[in-house]
Amino acid sequence: MNHIAPGARAGIYHYDEIDRQFVAERVEQFRKQVERRLSGELTEEEFKPVRLMNGLYLQLHAYMVRIAVPYGVMSATQLRKLAEIGRKYDRGYGHFTTRQNLQYNWIKLEDTPAILHELAEVDMHALQTSGNCVRNVTTDPFVGAAKDEVVDGRVYAEILRQWTTMHPEFTYLPRKFKIAISGAESDRAAVRIHDVGLLARRNDKGEAGFSFYVGGGLGRSPFVGKLVREWVAEEDFVAYLEAILRVYNQYGRRDNIYKARIKILVHELGLEKFTQEVEEEFARLRGPKYRLDPEIVEGVRQHFAPPPLEELPDHSEALERAKASDPAFANWLEVNVAEHKAPGYAIATVSLKPAGGIPGDATCDQMDLVADLAERHSFGELRVTHVQNLVLAHVKKDELYDLWKRLDAAGLGSANAGLIGDIIACPGLDYCALANARAIPLAQAISARFADPVRQRTIGELGIKISGCINACGHHHVGAIGILGVDKKGTEYYQITVGGDPTLTTEIGDILGPAVTETEAVDAIEAIVDVYLANRTGEGERFIDTLRRVGHAPFKERIYAAD
Amino acid sequence: MSAKDRSKEGSMKAITANRLRDGEVVFLGKDGVWVESFAEAALFQRSEADAVLADAKAKAEREQFGVDIYAFEVVDEDGVPVPATMRERIRTAGPTVRLDLGKQAA
Numbered sequence: 125m126n127h128i129a130p131g132a133r134a135g136i137y138h139y140d141e142i143d144r145q146f147v148a149e150r151v152e153q154f155r156k157q158v159e160r161r162l163s164g165e166l167t168e169e170e171f172k173p174v175r176l177m178n179g180l181y182l183q184l185h186a187y188m189v190r191i192a193v194p195y196g197v198m199s200a201t202q203l204r205k206l207a208e209i210g211r212k213y214d215r216g217y218g219h220f221t222t223r224q225n226l227q228y229n230w231i232k233l234e235d236t237p238a239i240l241h242e243l244a245e246v247d248m249h250a251l252q253t254s255g256n257c258v259r260n261v262t263t264d265p266f267v268g269a270a271k272d273e274v275v276d277g278r279v280y281a282e283i284l285r286q287w288t289t290m291h292p293e294f295t296y297l298p299r300k301f302k303i304a305i306s307g308a309e310s311d312r313a314a315v316r317i318h319d320v321g322l323l324a325r326r327n328d329k330g331e332a333g334f335s336f337y338v339g340g341g342l343g344r345s346p347f348v349g350k351l352v353r354e355w356v357a358e359e360d361f362v363a364y365l366e367a368i369l370r371v372y373n374q375y376g377r378r379d380n381i382y383k384a385r386i387k388i389l390v391h392e393l394g395l396e397k398f399t400q401e402v403e404e405e406f407a408r409l410r411g412p413k414y415r416l417d418p419e420i421v422e423g424v425r426q427h428f429a430p431p432p433l434e435e436l437p438d439h440s441e442a443l444e445r446a447k448a449s450d451p452a453f454a455n456w457l458e459v460n461v462a463e464h465k466a467p468g469y470a471i472a473t474v475s476l477k478p479a480g481g482i483p484g485d486a487t488c489d490q491m492d493l494v495a496d497l498a499e500r501h502s503f504g505e506l507r508v509t510h511v512q513n514l515v516l517a518h519v520k521k522d523e524l525y526d527l528w529k530r531l532d533a534a535g536l537g538s539a540n541a542g543l544i545g546d547i548i549a550c551p552g553l554d555y556c557a558l559a560n561a562r563a564i565p566l567a568q569a570i571s572a573r574f575a576d577p578v579r580q581r582t583i584g585e586l587g588i589k590i591s592g593c594i595n596a597c598g599h600h601h602v603g604a605i606g607i608l609g610v611d612k613k614g615t616e617y618y619q620i621t622v623g624g625d626p627t628l629t630t631e632i633g634d635i636l637g638p639a640v641t642e643t644e645a646v647d648a649i650e651a652i653v654d655v656y657l658a659n660r661t662g663e664g665e666r667f668i669d670t671l672r673r674v675g676h677a678p679f680k681e682r683i684y685a686a687d
Numbered sequence: 688m689s690a691k692d693r694s695k696e697g698s699m700k701a702i703t704a705n706r707l708r709d710g711e712v713v714f715l716g717k718d719g720v721w722v723e724s725f726a727e728a729a730l731f732q733r734s735e736a737d738a739v740l741a742d743a744k745a746k747a748e749r750e751q752f753g754v755d756i757y758a759f760e761v762v763d764e765d766g767v768p769v770p771a772t773m774r775e776r777i778r779t780a781g782p783t784v785r786l787d788l789g790k791q792a793a
Contacts, residue, residue, distance in 0.1 A: 163751070187710040553773060554782035
């Protein structure tokens with residue numbers, strides 16, 4: 125294989141020979157499996173589970189392949205390869221997902237072995253992006269840079285990647301299994317809506333440990349993850365997770381796909397009984413074999429050593445001048461740029477949500493540009509966020525204006541991170557074989573309605589999340605305003621929920637009233653916003669806070685008054 | 688009247704699949720030949736569609752041609768046969784949000 129792996133980039137896990145050989149072998153296995161399918165040696169029934177284990181789905185228009193971006197972190201080299209594949213084998217674009225991955229929508233089965241081979245050249249693959257296994261572990265997109273970070277989640281996410289890949293007990297779970305890790309005071313990884321959510325912390329001695337939340341999830345039956353153990357020491361990290369997965373493997377339902385996720389098991393067994401089972405299994409497992417050796421942790425940590433940041437003054441005169449001279453940049457700075465732990469640096473969110481655009485889509489030219497900008501401004505690495513944006517995590521404040529101008533010229537300079545235009549939307553019925561209704565057109569209409577950046581700033585923090593079916597890939601349950609597309613006798617309708625919250629104060633939103641048509645939905649969202657603005661105590665009171673204070677009644681009254 | 692209501696009244700059926708090697712949406716045309724354009728799809732009475740579908744599935748599997756083969760409702764709109772549901776309309780044309788992609792772009 126012509127290996128052109130990322131090299132010595134800061135913040136990127138470098139494959140060793142074992143990783144590399146394993147991925148290469150899987151590519152060759154799949155190449156033969158595809159050949160056998162095309163020749164008729166394998167039936168579709170035999171082939172389907174195999175292709176799903178390699179991230180290959182059949183969607184409405186073509187095959188879709190989902191590429192793993194482990195914990196959402198990749199190098200500029202890897203992003204360039206994704207752009208190259210998008211041009212060569214797809215239609216010149218890709219779609220970043222809520223699992224911090226990337227998917228192509230127009231793939232040919234006969235091309236997939238070549239695609240996987242090319243991915244392997246840059247240490248990438250499509251493993252654990254489908255099927256009933258442990259999926260790509262997600263983490264804070266500001267990891268390694270955030271001012272409020274306590275523990276680096278990448279280290280433990282990478283340990284889990286190595287632990288779970290090809291683990292025989294985790295290959296045929298009752299259902300898919302999603303894990304998220306957050307190591308900061310603010311939860312930017314939505315940990316409590318995951319099968320297992322991990323909050324990494326430090327004790328009084330400065331040692332790393334984890335709070336385990338289990339049984340969260342969205343979909344048909346949404347649940348908020350429950351605290352199963354407040355403190356699991358680092359050395360028991362793997363053992364405790366294995367204990368949870370063993371209990372799930374033993375008791376999780378395989379007879380009913382709608383009741384197969386661990387959230388249903390936790391709910392049906394009850395937290396006390398579930399915890400007791402896990403603790404008993406943990407007591408059996410605990411010992412040398414499952415002890416996470418500090419040397420292993422340190423070895424992985426070395427891969428994520430901080431980039432060579434310069435010692436800079438925190439104040440940037442160049443930044444202040446640019447801010448004063450360009451109001452659009454000043455607005456972007458306020459909205460899309462977060463504090464870095466190192467003086468003189470900042471974290472920049474690259475919005476993939478232009479007004480009227482398709483959330484999460486990026487053209488291959490845009491991918492190449494972001495790769496170039498990551499090289500130039502952020503040590504050659506970048507992150508994908510679970511809200512379908514990109515992040516350059518280590519940008520000098522002096523260089524932010526130059527960065528933004530280049531982004532803006534390519535349609536990537538929208539100032540809407542966390543605002544009403546920063547909508548999560550699943551591919552919906554425009555692409556997805558499971559969807560009941562389209563999600564993207566509604567997202568486009570809403571972001572176009574609220575395109576004015578001043579109006580967005582006035583409204584403040586407000587997450588809209590849209591799913592095209594009850595599987596909830598668009599996270600609608602935890603949207604401050606959530607929208608679920610439903611099919612009513614062949615016509616698309618949209619059910620609106622309010623009050624969802626994906627952060628540590630996790631809440632599942634409540635249905636506001638009967639579903640509305642697509643046209644009515646945009647007006648209804650605007651009406652909800654108007655009611656909020658009329659009722660809030662001031663600019664400091666977020667939508668979610670006003671809703672909690674005044675209840676649903678004023679919102680319902682406004683939307684359904686005419687009914 | 689909704690699309691599904693319309694479909695119940697004397698509707699026809701077409702048979703569709705995704706082509707195995709590339710996933711392209713195809714329709715069963717005249718003489719059992721698979722075609723890429725819905726305009727060339729054969730339409731079947733509801734009463735005969737099940738038998739035609741069973742034959743098409745067996746043949747497609749035998750020849751490693753298509754996957755996910757099923758029949759869908761077609762209704763008459765101003766003298767033109769169109770898929771009854773939004774899902775099938777999108778499959779026959781392409782994504783409504785990218786008119787430059789899919790069959791509609793041809």
